Amino acid sequence: MGRMIALAAALTGALLLAWTGTRTPDPARGPSAPTAFSTEKALADIGQIARAPHPGGSAANARVRDYLTARMTALGLEPALQSGFGVETRPYRGATWVVGGQVENIVGVLPGLDRDKPALALMAHYDSVPASPGAADDATGVAVVLDVVRALKARGPPRRDVIVILTDGEEAGLLGARVFFRDHPLRSRIGLLINLESRGGGGRANMFQTGPDNGELISTFARTAVRPISNALAVFLYENMPNDTDFTVSNAAGVRGLNYAFVGRQFDYHSPTSTLANLDKGSVRHMGDQALAAAADLAFADALPGKSPDAVYSQTFGDHVLAYPAGGGWIVLLIAAGLITLAATRARRAGGLSLIDTARGAGAALFLLIAGALLLHLARKATGVGFGFMEQRPLLAQWGLWETTLALMGVGLLLLVPVLQARGGARWALAATALVAGLLCSVFGG
Ligand SMILES: [Zn+2]
Numbered sequence: 001m002g003r004m005i006a007l008a009a010a011l012t013g014a015l016l017l018a019w020t021g022t023r024t025p026d027p028a029r030g031p032s033a034p035t036a037f038s039t040e041k042a043l044a045d046i047g048q049i050a051r052a053p054h055p056g057g058s059a060a061n062a063r064v065r066d067y068l069t070a071r072m073t074a075l076g077l078e079p080a081l082q083s084g085f086g087v088e089t090r091p092y093r094g095a096t097w098v099v100g101g102q103v104e105n106i107v108g109v110l111p112g113l114d115r116d117k118p119a120l121a122l123m124a125h126y127d128s129v130p131a132s133p134g135a136a137d138d139a140t141g142v143a144v145v146l147d148v149v150r151a152l153k154a155r156g157p158p159r160r161d162v163i164v165i166l167t168d169g170e171e172a173g174l175l176g177a178r179v180f181f182r183d184h185p186l187r188s189r190i191g192l193l194i195n196l197e198s199r200g201g202g203g204r205a206n207m208f209q210t211g212p213d214n215g216e217l218i219s220t221f222a223r224t225a226v227r228p229i230s231n232a233l234a235v236f237l238y239e240n241m242p243n244d245t246d247f248t249v250s251n252a253a254g255v256r257g258l259n260y261a262f263v264g265r266q267f268d269y270h271s272p273t274s275t276l277a278n279l280d281k282g283s284v285r286h287m288g289d290q291a292l293a294a295a296a297d298l299a300f301a302d303a304l305p306g307k308s309p310d311a312v313y314s315q316t317f318g319d320h321v322l323a324y325p326a327g328g329g330w331i332v333l334l335i336a337a338g339l340i341t342l343a344a345t346r347a348r349r350a351g352g353l354s355l356i357d358t359a360r361g362a363g364a365a366l367f368l369l370i371a372g373a374l375l376l377h378l379a380r381k382a383t384g385v386g387f388g389f390m391e392q393r394p395l396l397a398q399w400g401l402w403e404t405t406l407a408l409m410g411v412g413l414l415l416l417v418p419v420l421q422a423r424g425g426a427r428w429a430l431a432a433t434a435l436v437a438g439l440l441c442s443v444f445g446g
Helices: 002-022 039-049 059-074 135-153 175-183 185-189 215-224 232-239 246-252 281-300 328-349 355-382 399-422 427-443
Strands: 080-092 095-110 119-125 162-167 190-198 202-209 257-264 311-315 321-325
Touching (some): 039 059, 039 281, 059 095, 059 135, 059 162, 095 135, 095 175, 119 135, 135 162, 135 190, 135 281, 162 175, 175 185, 190 281, 202 281, 215 281, 215 321, 232 311, 246 257, 257 281, 399 427
Parallel strands (some): 119 162, 119 190
Antiparallel strands (some): 080 095, 202 257, 311 321
């Protein structure tokens, strides 16, 4: 009985930790000092930028461009427009896919005390996709950049220049960033870059990309992060995915940095529903707190973080990031191996460990993983909703119901497998169920 209570308490505690770990901060409760990030001011800008869909080349985008130029002028950034023709080429089904277009980037500089030091750049894109007002993607990024500059100025002149790059034509193929890093004279002055993006309408801002040799950069990130969401594995996975942001272009140009995005509320991504009213205001504050903390540290630092071997790291709780050199992973493995050996020796002495039991336990765990994946995949297929970005929108519209269904199926399987295993005879039934689920998946195609 005592064991059951301990188990229930541990599970509830874990669930609670997971839940608080994904919540965005209260946007109304931020500090009000002029040196702090102001969610209110950022929201005012988002309201202006996201009044209507404003894809590159549209009259609506010209209005946004003029609004932002005025805002940057008021901040003392002396903005200038950079016009150019951006081209993206990429291999596509054996042929070459080419996208091109005229863009107008807005570029300004907050002058630092030492104009010769490598500069810090803040980047976000001001265009939206054709059908979406783009309150999240990327009016939020742009508005956060502007308020970070305001808060930096309130701290006095920074040590180095802070270059503000508001790119155009990102949605068409990173066209504005391509023009900037191909032609702009300031491109060679950038030492480090912070890019702000979104792939949804809510959730905490993940720091998901740094570029190579990030050891020293991660030290800065760990020192400054405000309730961060980031770990080395996620960064590694992202670098191996085909997804792109403007950061892809700066990274290819040899500029490292920090790339942030929030990914919650998927239904609002590139959607007509991405309005100020639907935006998670806590996400704006979370992104602002993060970006300002890192930007302030870098803008006022004596030297920017240099290149050093990649760090292994993860957020833990609160503001804490645990980071260590990759070699430290061996120590973690050694400790784990030691603990497993200790447990095995003690179990053997107590007479409760046989090789066949160990194999059976490992097999059951493997079965659970595979059967779980299979079952969830079958459920996904059974909805009849396709797998493309547009195709899955009917399912996203039902995400509350859908996620609850998946969670219940997962918990059901988790309870069923050990019970049936313990009873013995039902093993064949279990195997047959998995087999039938697999066959059904194939029948539904794929
Ligand atoms: Zn975007």
